[in-house]
């Protein structure tokens with residue numbers, strides 16, 4: 001069985017661009033006036049792994065990390 005794909009978000013790096021939210025609104029959230037995005041979950045569904053990779057690449061602040069399996 002393969003391990004779930006996890007996601008981490010460094011809120012100290014995040015600059016609230018919101019790109020991640022537009023790519024994966026089920027995973028990332030950016031409340032109004034928030035200084036940083038937050039995670040709604042720390043694992044993504046297998047069907048969302050490609051979108052997560054895109055979010056990692058698209059984040060201008062390099063605040064998103066994709067991790068595999070339990071740490």
Ligand code: SF4
Nearest residue numbers: 014015017018020059
């Ligand atoms: S794309 Fe990056 S900088 Fe923008 S809200 Fe998401 S984590 Fe923050």
